[in-house]
Amino acid sequence: MPSPKRSLLISAGLVALVAGLSGSQLAAGATAVPGEAPPPGPGVRGVVLAVHGGAGSLPRGSLTPEQERAYRDGLTKALRTGYELVKDGKPALDAVERAVNVLEDDPNFNAGKGAVFNTDAEHELDASIMNGKDRRSGAVAGVHHTKNPISLARLVMEKSPHVFMAGKGADDFALRNGVPFTPQDYFWTQRRWDQLMAAKGNPPAAAGAKAGRSEAGGTVGAIALDGERGIAAATSTGGLTNKQVGRVGDSPVVGAGTYADNRTVAVSCTGTGEVFIRGVAAHDISALMEYARMPVTKAAATVVNQKIPALGATGGAIALDARGTLAAPHSTKGIINGYVTRDGEIKTRLYDDETPPE
Numbered sequence: 001m002p003s004p005k006r007s008l009l010i011s012a013g014l015v016a017l018v019a020g021l022s023g024s025q026l027a028a029g030a031t032a033v034p035g036e037a038p039p040p041g042p043g044v045r046g047v048v049l050a051v052h053g054g055a056g057s058l059p060r061g062s063l064t065p066e067q068e069r070a071y072r073d074g075l076t077k078a079l080r081t082g083y084e085l086v087k088d089g090k091p092a093l094d095a096v097e098r099a100v101n102v103l104e105d106d107p108n109f110n111a112g113k114g115a116v117f118n119t120d121a122e123h124e125l126d127a128s129i130m131n132g133k134d135r136r137s138g139a140v141a142g143v144h145h146t147k148n149p150i151s152l153a154r155l156v157m158e159k160s161p162h163v164f165m166a167g168k169g170a171d172d173f174a175l176r177n178g179v180p181f182t183p184q185d186y187f188w189t190q191r192r193w194d195q196l197m198a199a200k201g202n203p204p205a206a207a208g209a210k211a212g213r214s215e216a217g218g219t220v221g222a223i224a225l226d227g228e229r230g231i232a233a234a235t236s237t238g239g240l241t242n243k244q245v246g247r248v249g250d251s252p253v254v255g256a257g258t259y260a261d262n263r264t265v266a267v268s269c270t271g272t273g274e275v276f277i278r279g280v281a282a283h284d285i286s287a288l289m290e291y292a293r294m295p296v297t298k299a300a301a302t303v304v305n306q307k308i309p310a311l312g313a314t315g316g317a318i319a320l321d322a323r324g325t326l327a328a329p330h331s332t333k334g335i336i337n338g339y340v341t342r343d344g345e346i347k348t349r350l351y352d353d354e355t356p357p358e
């Protein structure tokens with residue numbers, strides 16, 4: 001039983017959440033004013049696949065034209081790959097896995113090749129995938145030698161009696177299932193190395209990196225809707241720069257970083273993983289839709305822009321309902337993302353001002 005004082009704090013937090021107060025207002029002890037949160041944006045309609053490349057901030061002018069092209073090309077390739085599958089009548093699960101594979105193979109993103117370094121200058125990779133039709137899921141954490149962790153997560157789901165495998169056991173399971181061994185060197189990139197050095201207090205001349213979350217986190221995710229009204233979600237990441245060895249974020253935690261249920265929504269989150277785990281963020285979006293009958297835009301904005309900041313962190317999510325409405329709220333300045341509509345129209349959004357915060 002919580003103490004009376006704790007109960008009071010809990011109720012104050014809930015009232016503030018309903019009233020739409022931000023975390024900083026909460027921290028400053030602002031009085032909760034009953035009322036509705038500002039209405040979220042309308043979302044994007046007719047979407048069959050969306051991807052993200054991490055929450056953070058990418059102001060205009062922060063990329064060279066070549067870098068901008070590389071990011072947009074990477075997102076576009078992932079969207080095209082998934083779209084072709086959905087168009088061919090393949091399940092949403094295939095589309096999210098393959099879209100994430102493309103981003104895992106792209107050194108610009110913090111997943112697979114290009115993953116960040118932990119405090120021991122190693123890469124430990126996390127991923128999870130979930131199928132909305134039967135709510136089966138698979139997840140891996142702290143893998144060292146698997147090129148495409150999202151495909152290993154799917155293998156765990158389909159070829160083992162388990163949902164979540166970690167560390168050496170997960171890498172061994174990959175080998176036993178014919179997944180080739182990938183040396184750690186494969187994941188190395190200069191940019192992530194510079195970010196590690198900066199986080200350890202040795203900034204290289206050209207680097208602007210900080211400890212923890214970088215300018216744009218780089219975690220990747222995909223959500224898709226197939227011709228059978230099935231939805232699926234997938235998330236893959238190297239985690240946070242300079243994370244402690246063994247640290248696991250939200251991305252491989254089903255219900256926190258990833259969730260899919262055909263009755264509600266497919267979600268992939270990005271942000272400070274510790275808080276997304278405590279907020280059970282992805283499932284909370286689904287729960288608001290299931291129990292409070294909120295539309296996806298309102299449910300996703302409530303969790304990302306109110307609940308998570310109230311718990312002390314920032315981030316973003318992409319969420320797609322079974323009618324094809326996409327929400328991409330973020331309490332960071334921006335979220336790298338893109339989507340493709342039913343008729344094949346692709347849009348990529350990199351800069352902070354390209355995706356509305358709600």
Ligand code: ASP
Pocket residue numbers: 054055213217218219237238239240248249250251269270271272273274
């Ligand atoms: N959520 C990821 C983690 O905490 C990081 C990110 O999305 O940037 O591992």
